[in-house]
Each structure stands twice: as structure tokens, then as C-alpha cells.
Amino acid sequence: MLRKLLQSMFAVLLGQYLSLGSIALPQSETGPDAGYVATGDVQAGIAVIRSLDVDNLPAGRFHFYFHAGWKATGQKFYVPVMVLKGEKPGKRLMITAAVHGDELNGIAVIHQLFAQVAPNDLTGTLIGVPGINQPGLQAGNRHYVGSGGSTMVDPNRQFPGKKTGGDAASLYVGNLWYHLLKDNADLAIDLHTQTRGTAYPLFVFADFSNSTAQQMAYGLLPDMIKQDPGQKGTLETAFVSAGIPAVTFELGEAGRWQQTTISRAVDGILNVMRQQKVIAGPVVKPLVAPYVGKHYTNVYSREGGMVHIHVALKDSVKKGQHIATMVDPFGQEVRRYFAPHDGRVLAVAIDPLREAGAMLVRVLR
Ligand SMILES: [Zn+2]
The missing domain is CATH 3.40.630.10 (Zn peptidases)
Structure with missing residues (x-):
């Protein structure tokens, strides 16, 4: 070493x-x-x-x-x-x-x-x-x-x-x-x-x-x-x-x-x-196969506010699953967001402050 x-x-x-x-x-x-x-x-x-x-x-x-x-x-x-x-x-x-x-x-x-x-x-x-x-x-x-x-x-x-x-x-x-x-x-x-x-x-x-x-x-x-x-x-x-x-x-x-x-x-x-034979050695196979998708859907915020995200990267989600909740400046619930289809969570918001139209969660299928 x-x-x-x-x-x-x-x-x-x-x-x-x-x-x-x-x-x-x-x-x-x-x-x-x-x-x-x-x-x-x-x-x-x-x-x-x-x-x-x-x-x-x-x-x-x-x-x-x-x-x-x-x-x-x-x-x-x-x-x-x-x-x-x-x-x-x-x-x-x-x-x-x-x-x-x-x-x-x-x-x-x-x-x-x-x-x-x-x-x-x-x-x-x-x-x-x-x-x-x-x-x-x-x-x-x-x-x-x-x-x-x-x-x-x-x-x-x-x-x-x-x-x-x-x-x-x-x-x-x-x-x-x-x-x-x-x-x-x-x-x-x-x-x-x-x-x-x-x-x-x-x-x-x-x-x-x-x-x-x-x-x-x-x-x-x-x-x-x-x-x-x-x-x-x-x-x-x-x-x-x-x-x-x-x-x-x-x-x-x-x-x-x-x-x-x-x-x-x-x-x-x-x-x-x-x-690609640029260096020598055996090619490694993944321990866990990657999740491969052809389409993703972004869930966008309808109103500005502060978001609680209820899923993590790579999570499996089902269509209709509650994935995020937006709250107003007083902490009161404004709207709930749901998975648009089955798939895996490809991206999440980590900054809770979200403008209207900002991405909250991206689901790959
Ligand atoms: Zn980039």
C-alpha cells in the first residue's frame, strides 16, 4: 500500500x-x-x-x-x-x-x-x-x-x-x-x-x-x-x-x-x-446490476415553498406513492406530491427552498 x-x-x-x-x-x-x-x-x-x-x-x-x-x-x-x-x-x-x-x-x-x-x-x-x-x-x-x-x-x-x-x-x-x-x-x-x-x-x-x-x-x-x-x-x-x-x-x-x-x-x-484495452487487467462486473430506464418524469412544484422529500435516491416507488410535501412559511401543508409511475428515484431536491416549477423528484422507469 x-x-x-x-x-x-x-x-x-x-x-x-x-x-x-x-x-x-x-x-x-x-x-x-x-x-x-x-x-x-x-x-x-x-x-x-x-x-x-x-x-x-x-x-x-x-x-x-x-x-x-x-x-x-x-x-x-x-x-x-x-x-x-x-x-x-x-x-x-x-x-x-x-x-x-x-x-x-x-x-x-x-x-x-x-x-x-x-x-x-x-x-x-x-x-x-x-x-x-x-x-x-x-x-x-x-x-x-x-x-x-x-x-x-x-x-x-x-x-x-x-x-x-x-x-x-x-x-x-x-x-x-x-x-x-x-x-x-x-x-x-x-x-x-x-x-x-x-x-x-x-x-x-x-x-x-x-x-x-x-x-x-x-x-x-x-x-x-x-x-x-x-x-x-x-x-x-x-x-x-x-x-x-x-x-x-x-x-x-x-x-x-x-x-x-x-x-x-x-x-x-x-x-x-x-x-477498452487502454490499461491491462480484468474488467470488473458490478456487484449489483444498475437500474436501466428509458424514460423519466420530473415532479415539479406547483407553488413556491419549502419541501419535505419522503424518498431517497435509488428507492423503488409505486405509482401514486406520496413522495413529497410542500409547506408554506408557517409550516402548514400546501400540497402533497405523488409518484407519476412505478420506477426508481433518479434525482431529488436537497435544497428545501423551491420556486414554482422547480424539480422536486425525478423518477426513472
Ligand atoms: Zn451538468
Whole structure:
């Protein structure tokens, strides 16, 4: 155990050394043949790049900042990029986090995953982007938050974005898609959580018409899976439409790091890496099969108020079961809510304050 820990610490230190090594390349050696195009800027010792081609990188560990967009002050948005290029060629697995800027568990998943894997473990390449939505992260908000709060756009409805001629959010997304994400992935996992004030279990959205995406969904060892045709503008659907099998992996709650959930997600991704032959080892089967559904129904509050939720994540519910009670500011019952059909509880409100029209419970069947 101690040996493993020391090895992983060494790997991190070695990675720091190698990433510094990568930025020490003279300017004349950057360019498409070097695997990345540098802007010439260095941010806190890390090279700033405007495009990446991992196929042309040597084996090793690299850190970059990708210049994804501009602030209205003339300064830049830097998206951190981690690359572990294996000794042997193979599939390139892209893992992205915080497309929604307040969904943080996935950032720790990428950090912990990269600390556990070394280039000589890999047949292929692992690319991690722990913080896609920098404007949202800075504002503590799921949206792309424009200068002065001028724009509030869901970036996960904007992919693939625009190369030119768009607004700030679609240009930012387009930069990421066309110069970082699309051409460096054979497989992709986009890490999210439920929206602030609500919670998911470990849960996967997957388009089962793509057989590799279906395999990946099971390989992640989640509690629940939704067979999903995909939604236009999401990063997952942009990947699948480009012929790159991808899933959206939902990890608990926004705005915090939940270590149990993070550890389970790391284990699930390592399992998919074994399944897809990116690392060696036996593929783990789940102890409890995930609950798989095709449809879900949201139960929304009719009036604003404070809600008591009477079910927990993953509970079985029957149609008509009393699942929530809304009370007014005096604690008096306003309305009871009931399960719309049989199924399992996929999401619940954890913030008791609910506006009219807010989700209380989501039931998957
Ligand atoms: Zn999200």
C-alpha cells in the first residue's frame, strides 16, 4: 500500500518534471509536428497552447493551458489540459469536467485518476480537461457567464460551437471543440453532477444506438443508466455525432467534493480503460446490476415553498406513492406530491427552498 502510494507520488512529481520539460522546448520546436501549437505565453510555468495533437507528442506526462477565449479586459481564459501519453499506441480517452461551472466532483476525479496511472501503464492516451467552463467556474455558476453577467448561456447546449461569427459563448465552445476536443478523442466521458440544489446517484446518460457507448455505460459501474438518444448541443452528443463513442457521467451533487462518489467514479473509469484495452487487467462486473430506464418524469412544484422529500435516491416507488410535501412559511401543508409511475428515484431536491416549477423528484422507469 505504502509502496503504491510512494509510486503514485513519484509519478506526480515525475509528471511535474516532464510537464516542465515539455514547456522548455524552444519556440522553433512547437507547431503541429511537436504535437501542439504554443501561443508563446507561459502561465505559472505551464505552456499556453492554441491547438493540440496528442498523436505527435512523445510518451510522457504533460500539462498545458489551452487558450479557449477572451475576457472583456483583454486577458485570456485558460483551460487546464492534462495528457498521459502511453508508451504503446492505442485508443485516446478524453475525460472532461465542469462544462457546468459549479459541478466540481469531476475535477477531483480527473486529478485522482491521473495520479494513479503512469505512461508505461497505458496502451493509448489519456486526456483530461478538468475545468472546461472557466467563466462559470470563476462565477460559481453552471452557465457561461459573460462579462458583467451579460450572457448566461448553458455551454452544454452550445456544442460544437462556432469557429467564427458567434457570440462569446459559442466561440469559446467552438475553440475547445475544433482545436482541443474533437481531434484528440476516440472515446469520451463528460463528467457532470445534478444541478445545484438537487442530487443524483452515480448515473450515466448513454445513447444505446452506439454499442461502444452502451458498453462504456455498464463499464462505469453506475447505480443507474438512462438509455438516451442524446440532446442537441451537449458535448456528449457532439462527440457521438462525430463518430466518437461518448457518455455523460453524473456524479452526485454540485458545489462540493464528495469523496465516496469521486472514488467510485475513478474506479469506474479505470474499469472502462480495462474494457477498452487502454490499461491491462480484468474488467470488473458490478456487484449489483444498475437500474436501466428509458424514460423519466420530473415532479415539479406547483407553488413556491419549502419541501419535505419522503424518498431517497435509488428507492423503488409505486405509482401514486406520496413522495413529497410542500409547506408554506408557517409550516402548514400546501400540497402533497405523488409518484407519476412505478420506477426508481433518479434525482431529488436537497435544497428545501423551491420556486414554482422547480424539480422536486425525478423518477426513472
Ligand atoms: Zn451538468
